[in-house]
Amino acid sequence: MTADDDRVFRALADPTRRHLLDQLFERDGRTLTELESDLEMTRFGVMKHLRLLEEAGLVVTRRAGREKLHYLNPVPIRLIHDRWIDKYRERQVSALAYLKSELEDTA
Amino acid sequence: MTTMTEQATQVYSVFIRATPQQVWDGITKPEFTTRYFYGSKIDSTFEPGSPYLSASGDGERKLVEGEILESDPPRMLRHTWRSLYDPDTAGEPHSRVTWEIEPQDGGVTKLTVTHDQLEAAPKTAEGVAGGWSYVLSGLKTLLETGSPLEG
Numbered sequence: 001m002t003a004d005d006d007r008v009f010r011a012l013a014d015p016t017r018r019h020l021l022d023q024l025f026e027r028d029g030r031t032l033t034e035l036e037s038d039l040e041m042t043r044f045g046v047m048k049h050l051r052l053l054e055e056a057g058l059v060v061t062r063r064a065g066r067e068k069l070h071y072l073n074p075v076p077i078r079l080i081h082d083r084w085i086d087k088y089r090e091r092q093v094s095a096l097a098y099l100k101s102e103l104e105d106t107a
Numbered sequence: 108m109t110t111m112t113e114q115a116t117q118v119y120s121v122f123i124r125a126t127p128q129q130v131w132d133g134i135t136k137p138e139f140t141t142r143y144f145y146g147s148k149i150d151s152t153f154e155p156g157s158p159y160l161s162a163s164g165d166g167e168r169k170l171v172e173g174e175i176l177e178s179d180p181p182r183m184l185r186h187t188w189r190s191l192y193d194p195d196t197a198g199e200p201h202s203r204v205t206w207e208i209e210p211q212d213g214g215v216t217k218l219t220v221t222h223d224q225l226e227a228a229p230k231t232a233e234g235v236a237g238g239w240s241y242v243l244s245g246l247k248t249l250l251e252t253g254s255p256l257e258g
Contacts, residue, residue, distance in 0.1 A: 028116065057120060062116075071118035074240045076121075077240075078240035078241065078243075079244050082244050
Protein backbone atom coordinates (compact mmCIF):
# COMPACT_ATOMS: atom_id res chain seq x y z
CA MET A 1 0.00 0.00 0.00
CA THR A 2 2.71 2.47 1.03
CA ALA A 3 4.97 1.25 -1.77
CA ASP A 4 2.13 1.86 -4.23
CA ASP A 5 1.65 5.40 -2.93
CA ASP A 6 5.40 6.07 -3.14
CA ARG A 7 5.43 5.07 -6.80
CA VAL A 8 2.52 7.39 -7.57
CA PHE A 9 3.97 10.39 -5.73
CA ARG A 10 7.37 9.80 -7.37
CA ALA A 11 5.81 9.50 -10.81
CA LEU A 12 3.93 12.76 -10.30
CA ALA A 13 7.02 14.61 -9.06
CA ASP A 14 8.27 15.37 -12.56
CA PRO A 15 7.04 18.08 -14.99
CA THR A 16 7.49 15.92 -18.12
CA ARG A 17 5.44 13.09 -16.66
CA ARG A 18 2.71 15.51 -15.53
CA HIS A 19 2.73 16.94 -19.05
CA LEU A 20 2.27 13.43 -20.50
CA LEU A 21 -0.70 12.86 -18.16
CA ASP A 22 -2.17 16.24 -19.18
CA GLN A 23 -1.86 15.25 -22.83
CA LEU A 24 -3.73 12.01 -22.17
CA PHE A 25 -6.32 13.92 -20.12
CA GLU A 26 -7.01 16.08 -23.18
CA ARG A 27 -7.19 13.12 -25.50
CA ASP A 28 -6.79 9.55 -24.34
CA GLY A 29 -5.48 6.49 -26.19
CA ARG A 30 -2.39 8.01 -27.84
CA THR A 31 0.62 6.27 -29.38
CA LEU A 32 4.23 6.93 -28.34
CA THR A 33 4.79 8.83 -31.60
CA GLU A 34 1.87 11.16 -30.84
CA LEU A 35 3.03 11.70 -27.27
CA GLU A 36 6.64 12.51 -28.16
CA SER A 37 5.73 14.94 -30.96
CA ASP A 38 5.48 18.02 -28.72
CA LEU A 39 8.23 17.12 -26.28
CA GLU A 40 11.85 18.27 -26.68
CA MET A 41 13.13 14.85 -25.81
CA THR A 42 14.44 11.67 -27.41
CA ARG A 43 12.04 8.82 -28.06
CA PHE A 44 13.99 6.78 -25.52
CA GLY A 45 13.52 9.51 -22.89
CA VAL A 46 9.76 9.61 -23.43
CA MET A 47 9.59 5.81 -23.25
CA LYS A 48 11.38 5.90 -19.91
CA HIS A 49 8.89 8.40 -18.50
CA LEU A 50 5.95 6.38 -19.82
CA ARG A 51 7.36 3.23 -18.22
CA LEU A 52 7.51 4.97 -14.80
CA LEU A 53 3.93 6.16 -15.25
CA GLU A 54 2.87 2.64 -16.19
CA GLU A 55 4.65 1.13 -13.16
CA ALA A 56 2.81 3.61 -10.94
CA GLY A 57 -0.45 2.52 -12.55
CA LEU A 58 -1.14 6.03 -13.87
CA VAL A 59 -0.94 4.90 -17.48
CA VAL A 60 -2.43 1.70 -18.88
CA THR A 61 -1.52 0.44 -22.34
CA ARG A 62 -3.69 -1.41 -24.81
CA ARG A 63 -2.76 -3.04 -28.10
CA ALA A 64 -4.81 -2.00 -31.12
CA GLY A 65 -3.52 -3.91 -34.12
CA ARG A 66 0.17 -3.02 -34.43
CA GLU A 67 -0.15 0.05 -32.25
CA LYS A 68 0.28 0.42 -28.52
CA LEU A 69 -2.17 2.98 -27.13
CA HIS A 70 -1.63 4.79 -23.83
CA TYR A 71 -4.57 5.54 -21.53
CA LEU A 72 -4.67 7.75 -18.47
CA ASN A 73 -5.72 5.73 -15.41
CA PRO A 74 -6.96 8.14 -12.72
CA VAL A 75 -7.66 5.43 -10.10
CA PRO A 76 -4.31 5.78 -8.21
CA ILE A 77 -4.95 9.52 -7.85
CA ARG A 78 -8.43 8.75 -6.61
CA LEU A 79 -6.97 6.32 -4.05
CA ILE A 80 -4.61 9.03 -2.78
CA HIS A 81 -7.54 11.42 -2.63
CA ASP A 82 -9.62 8.93 -0.68
CA ARG A 83 -6.77 8.12 1.66
CA TRP A 84 -5.28 11.57 2.33
CA ILE A 85 -8.01 14.10 1.56
CA ASP A 86 -10.92 12.26 3.11
CA LYS A 87 -8.79 10.94 5.93
CA TYR A 88 -10.39 12.91 8.72
CA ARG A 89 -13.95 12.91 7.54
CA GLU A 90 -15.92 11.15 10.19
CA ARG A 91 -18.51 9.89 7.76
CA GLN A 92 -15.88 7.95 5.84
CA VAL A 93 -14.24 6.59 8.95
CA SER A 94 -17.49 5.38 10.44
CA ALA A 95 -18.56 3.86 7.10
CA LEU A 96 -15.32 1.88 6.94
CA ALA A 97 -15.65 0.76 10.54
CA TYR A 98 -19.17 -0.39 9.77
CA LEU A 99 -17.99 -2.22 6.65
CA LYS A 100 -15.19 -3.94 8.53
CA SER A 101 -17.44 -5.23 11.28
CA GLU A 102 -20.06 -6.32 8.73
CA LEU A 103 -17.54 -8.25 6.66
CA GLU A 104 -15.82 -9.80 9.63
CA ASP A 105 -19.15 -10.96 11.03
CA THR A 106 -20.00 -12.71 7.77
CA ALA A 107 -16.48 -14.13 7.28
CA MET B 108 -13.31 16.86 -14.93
CA THR B 109 -15.74 19.14 -16.79
CA THR B 110 -13.14 20.35 -19.31
CA MET B 111 -12.22 16.81 -20.32
CA THR B 112 -13.34 15.91 -23.81
CA GLU B 113 -15.52 12.82 -23.79
CA GLN B 114 -13.41 9.74 -24.45
CA ALA B 115 -14.88 6.97 -26.60
CA THR B 116 -12.62 4.40 -24.89
CA GLN B 117 -11.81 4.67 -21.20
CA VAL B 118 -9.52 2.32 -19.27
CA TYR B 119 -9.36 2.05 -15.49
CA SER B 120 -7.14 -0.26 -13.50
CA VAL B 121 -6.55 -1.09 -9.85
CA PHE B 122 -4.50 -3.61 -7.87
CA ILE B 123 -6.43 -5.29 -5.08
CA ARG B 124 -5.10 -7.50 -2.28
CA ALA B 125 -7.68 -10.24 -2.87
CA THR B 126 -8.13 -13.40 -4.93
CA PRO B 127 -9.67 -13.29 -8.44
CA GLN B 128 -12.75 -15.06 -7.01
CA GLN B 129 -13.18 -12.38 -4.33
CA VAL B 130 -12.92 -9.67 -6.99
CA TRP B 131 -15.45 -11.54 -9.15
CA ASP B 132 -17.83 -11.77 -6.17
CA GLY B 133 -17.33 -8.06 -5.51
CA ILE B 134 -18.49 -7.29 -9.04
CA THR B 135 -21.34 -9.77 -9.31
CA LYS B 136 -22.98 -10.04 -5.89
CA PRO B 137 -25.52 -7.41 -4.79
CA GLU B 138 -24.47 -7.64 -1.14
CA PHE B 139 -21.11 -6.23 -2.28
CA THR B 140 -22.22 -3.78 -4.98
CA THR B 141 -24.60 -1.98 -2.61
CA ARG B 142 -21.56 -1.11 -0.48
CA TYR B 143 -19.36 0.57 -3.08
CA PHE B 144 -21.23 1.02 -6.40
CA TYR B 145 -23.30 4.10 -5.53
CA GLY B 146 -25.46 1.86 -3.35
CA SER B 147 -26.67 0.00 -6.43
CA LYS B 148 -27.95 -3.56 -6.37
CA ILE B 149 -26.69 -5.72 -9.26
CA ASP B 150 -29.16 -8.20 -10.74
CA SER B 151 -28.03 -10.73 -13.37
CA THR B 152 -27.41 -14.44 -13.83
CA PHE B 153 -24.21 -13.44 -15.72
CA GLU B 154 -25.02 -15.94 -18.48
CA PRO B 155 -24.32 -14.63 -22.01
CA GLY B 156 -27.52 -13.20 -23.47
CA SER B 157 -29.10 -12.51 -20.09
CA PRO B 158 -29.86 -8.99 -18.81
CA TYR B 159 -27.40 -6.94 -16.76
CA LEU B 160 -29.47 -4.74 -14.46
CA SER B 161 -28.68 -2.48 -11.59
CA ALA B 162 -31.14 -0.63 -9.38
CA SER B 163 -31.08 1.62 -6.33
CA GLY B 164 -30.70 -0.22 -3.02
CA ASP B 165 -34.44 -0.02 -2.31
CA GLY B 166 -35.16 -1.32 -5.84
CA GLU B 167 -37.19 1.80 -6.65
CA ARG B 168 -35.03 3.23 -9.43
CA LYS B 169 -33.36 1.46 -12.34
CA LEU B 170 -29.81 2.79 -12.75
CA VAL B 171 -28.13 0.74 -15.47
CA GLU B 172 -29.44 -1.66 -18.09
CA GLY B 173 -27.52 -3.91 -20.48
CA GLU B 174 -26.93 -7.46 -21.71
CA ILE B 175 -24.22 -9.98 -20.80
CA LEU B 176 -22.00 -10.52 -23.87
CA GLU B 177 -19.29 -12.80 -22.43
CA SER B 178 -18.72 -14.35 -19.05
CA ASP B 179 -15.71 -16.34 -17.88
CA PRO B 180 -15.71 -16.38 -14.06
CA PRO B 181 -13.48 -15.36 -12.34
CA ARG B 182 -11.47 -13.95 -15.25
CA MET B 183 -13.62 -11.85 -17.52
CA LEU B 184 -17.04 -10.27 -17.81
CA ARG B 185 -18.30 -8.22 -20.73
CA HIS B 186 -21.68 -6.55 -21.01
CA THR B 187 -23.44 -3.67 -22.69
CA TRP B 188 -24.26 -0.54 -20.71
CA ARG B 189 -26.93 2.14 -20.80
CA SER B 190 -27.08 4.65 -17.93
CA LEU B 191 -30.72 5.13 -16.92
CA TYR B 192 -30.15 7.53 -14.00
CA ASP B 193 -30.23 10.59 -16.27
CA PRO B 194 -32.77 11.18 -19.09
CA ASP B 195 -29.95 12.47 -21.35
CA THR B 196 -27.87 9.30 -21.01
CA ALA B 197 -30.92 6.99 -21.10
CA GLY B 198 -31.63 8.20 -24.64
CA GLU B 199 -28.15 7.31 -25.88
CA PRO B 200 -27.25 3.94 -27.49
CA HIS B 201 -25.59 1.13 -25.55
CA SER B 202 -21.86 1.23 -24.89
CA ARG B 203 -19.75 -1.70 -23.66
CA VAL B 204 -17.99 -2.54 -20.38
CA THR B 205 -15.29 -5.23 -20.01
CA TRP B 206 -13.98 -6.35 -16.61
CA GLU B 207 -10.66 -8.24 -16.73
CA ILE B 208 -9.37 -9.97 -13.61
CA GLU B 209 -5.73 -11.09 -13.62
CA PRO B 210 -3.85 -12.68 -10.69
CA GLN B 211 -0.45 -11.11 -9.94
CA ASP B 212 2.42 -12.16 -7.69
CA GLY B 213 2.03 -11.81 -3.94
CA GLY B 214 -1.71 -12.34 -3.51
CA VAL B 215 -2.63 -9.29 -5.54
CA THR B 216 -5.21 -9.21 -8.32
CA LYS B 217 -5.28 -6.67 -11.12
CA LEU B 218 -8.72 -5.48 -12.15
CA THR B 219 -9.05 -3.55 -15.40
CA VAL B 220 -12.31 -1.97 -16.54
CA THR B 221 -12.55 -0.88 -20.17
CA HIS B 222 -15.61 1.19 -21.06
CA ASP B 223 -15.70 1.56 -24.84
CA GLN B 224 -18.02 1.95 -27.82
CA LEU B 225 -18.93 5.34 -26.35
CA GLU B 226 -18.64 7.18 -29.69
CA ALA B 227 -22.40 7.70 -29.95
CA ALA B 228 -22.91 8.22 -26.21
CA PRO B 229 -21.01 11.41 -25.24
CA LYS B 230 -23.21 12.19 -22.22
CA THR B 231 -22.62 8.69 -20.86
CA ALA B 232 -18.87 9.04 -21.56
CA GLU B 233 -18.80 12.28 -19.58
CA GLY B 234 -20.91 10.84 -16.79
CA VAL B 235 -18.86 7.68 -16.18
CA ALA B 236 -15.45 9.40 -16.50
CA GLY B 237 -15.22 10.26 -12.81
CA GLY B 238 -17.49 7.46 -11.69
CA TRP B 239 -15.28 4.49 -12.49
CA SER B 240 -12.42 5.83 -10.34
CA TYR B 241 -14.80 6.20 -7.43
CA VAL B 242 -16.22 2.70 -7.96
CA LEU B 243 -12.85 0.93 -8.28
CA SER B 244 -11.40 2.80 -5.30
CA GLY B 245 -14.45 1.77 -3.29
CA LEU B 246 -14.21 -1.88 -4.37
CA LYS B 247 -10.52 -1.99 -3.40
CA THR B 248 -11.25 -0.51 0.03
CA LEU B 249 -14.17 -2.88 0.59
CA LEU B 250 -12.27 -6.04 -0.32
CA GLU B 251 -9.06 -5.09 1.50
CA THR B 252 -10.79 -3.90 4.65
CA GLY B 253 -12.73 -7.14 4.81
CA SER B 254 -9.60 -9.24 4.68
CA PRO B 255 -8.94 -10.95 8.02
CA LEU B 256 -5.18 -10.61 7.28
CA GLU B 257 -5.47 -6.84 7.54
CA GLY B 258 -6.63 -7.33 11.10
